[in-house]
Amino acid sequence: MIVKTFGSCTYGIHAITITVEVSVEIGVNFYLVGLPDSAVKESQQRIASALGYYGYRIPGKRIIINMAPADIRKEGSAYDLTIAIGILAASGKVKADALGRFVIMGELSLDGKLKPVRGVLPITLEAKKQGFEGVLLPQSNASEAAVVDGIAVYGAQTIKEVVDFLNGTPMQPVRVDTQRLFTQAAYAGELDFSDVRGQENAKRALEIAAAGGHNVIMIGSPGSGKTMLAKRMPSILPPMTLEEALETTKIHSVSGKLPHDVPLMTSRPFRAPHHTISDVALVGGGSHPMPGEISLAHHGVLFLDELPEFKRSVLEVLRQPLEDRCVTVSRSKMSVEYPASFMFIAAMNPCPCGYYGHPDKKCACQPQRIQQYMHKISGPLLDRIDMHIFPYSIRQEELLGRKKGESSLQIRERVVKARKIQEARFKGIPGVYCNAQMGERLFRQYCDLDASGRQLLKHAMEKLGFSARAYNRILKVARTIADLDGQERILPQHLSEAVGYRNLDRENWGKEKP
Numbered sequence: 001m002i003v004k005t006f007g008s009c010t011y012g013i014h015a016i017t018i019t020v021e022v023s024v025e026i027g028v029n030f031y032l033v034g035l036p037d038s039a040v041k042e043s044q045q046r047i048a049s050a051l052g053y054y055g056y057r058i059p060g061k062r063i064i065i066n067m068a069p070a071d072i073r074k075e076g077s078a079y080d081l082t083i084a085i086g087i088l089a090a091s092g093k094v095k096a097d098a099l100g101r102f103v104i105m106g107e108l109s110l111d112g113k114l115k116p117v118r119g120v121l122p123i124t125l126e127a128k129k130q131g132f133e134g135v136l137l138p139q140s141n142a143s144e145a146a147v148v149d150g151i152a153v154y155g156a157q158t159i160k161e162v163v164d165f166l167n168g169t170p171m172q173p174v175r176v177d178t179q180r181l182f183t184q185a186a187y188a189g190e191l192d193f194s195d196v197r198g199q200e201n202a203k204r205a206l207e208i209a210a211a212g213g214h215n216v217i218m219i220g221s222p223g224s225g226k227t228m229l230a231k232r233m234p235s236i237l238p239p240m241t242l243e244e245a246l247e248t249t250k251i252h253s254v255s256g257k258l259p260h261d262v263p264l265m266t267s268r269p270f271r272a273p274h275h276t277i278s279d280v281a282l283v284g285g286g287s288h289p290m291p292g293e294i295s296l297a298h299h300g301v302l303f304l305d306e307l308p309e310f311k312r313s314v315l316e317v318l319r320q321p322l323e324d325r326c327v328t329v330s331r332s333k334m335s336v337e338y339p340a341s342f343m344f345i346a347a348m349n350p351c352p353c354g355y356y357g358h359p360d361k362k363c364a365c366q367p368q369r370i371q372q373y374m375h376k377i378s379g380p381l382l383d384r385i386d387m388h389i390f391p392y393s394i395r396q397e398e399l400l401g402r403k404k405g406e407s408s409l410q411i412r413e414r415v416v417k418a419r420k421i422q423e424a425r426f427k428g429i430p431g432v433y434c435n436a437q438m439g440e441r442l443f444r445q446y447c448d449l450d451a452s453g454r455q456l457l458k459h460a461m462e463k464l465g466f467s468a469r470a471y472n473r474i475l476k477v478a479r480t481i482a483d484l485d486g487q488e489r490i491l492p493q494h495l496s497e498a499v500g501y502r503n504l505d506r507e508n509w510g511k512e513k514p
């Protein structure tokens, strides 16, 4: 007898339906064909043990299991349940007529319990697209899958429950209220900007960055609060839309990094990899391609602390995704694309000792050493950063005297208002949602200056010794400042504030007080 069960295989952040054909004939062998990897091949032992636990057994006959399409490599142990149910159906222990209605996935432990698998969000989306009535998954994966509307999601704890269900024992589908998840997220006690006392200039700069989607670098001495500020960025970025939440969740789902009590990521991710990270871990890849940190930060923030400490090669691989907002990972037989649209925040000390420009402590570095240190950040990478921010060091007693700052919610209201202006401006232009994403044509259209503005900028460029690459960055940031100000035109005050965020471009960095 031949039966068919259905599983699914993730490919990038999408899924492809896998058909598992099981044929039980006279004979005594077990064959598994259709490009399975070693973990799938080992499933025979796990299946035999799990079935034995419930008094079933693999029939002592010739069993052929064919997984299709054959040109896609099937990885891991997630097909244990798909195959086991196929074997039971082919030997008459499970009613075969129900099998065509479900995608069935799950890893088996030796005592027949179901262990979670990766990527159930894309798997469920694909099952729905293919017209399946439902998905049958390990209990701990069920709420993640149930985020998808319009398909029944069943969660089981053991293979026995799956067998009983397919043989007619009713089971309640798992439901998740996505609306409620969003409401909860809005009130979750996240890190808040009101915790940061002082630093009004840095906070203002980060508000501008959030409003226009600008990449920033923060330069400050140890203890100036760079990390504290960066960690609070997600709390002032606009709330996620359902579409964004699904995209980000998919990436975390296929990486197996989604916590089991978080069915949907409704807050923007904040990723802060250590400077020892490898190229592959940062941008994605590997022999079984996986998304990297930049994709896990999709629709959120990627924070690289102590930027000059990162390997040069790591910083180089970051450049292209910063431009394209996605990354393509190529392997001999496949090439997959992962989205990677994130806000980039970098932080570094102003010099090797950390105290260049500090009010109390003396910098021990030679000017030449400071310049070498700055040069570790390549020009092309710096080119993709719009704003340079300098959180200053404050004395502890001064900090205690200060009152609490504005809450993240208050700041976020202004950010959202400025983003609405940008949304209307870029309506109908694919891939452009905020000022930072403007290409050449949009830039010319929306960053136009009048005669006095041009004069002011020309003067600043010459007097402060800016490099040419600063010009567009200054104008884009000025555009955002004008949006926050509710002004259609970029006014002189917007320009001069934007000029203040380009200090690293000045030729005399390291030779004078910052």
Ligand SMILES: [Zn+2]
Binding pocket: 351, 352, 353, 354, 355, 356, 363, 364, 365
């Ligand atoms: Zn120093």
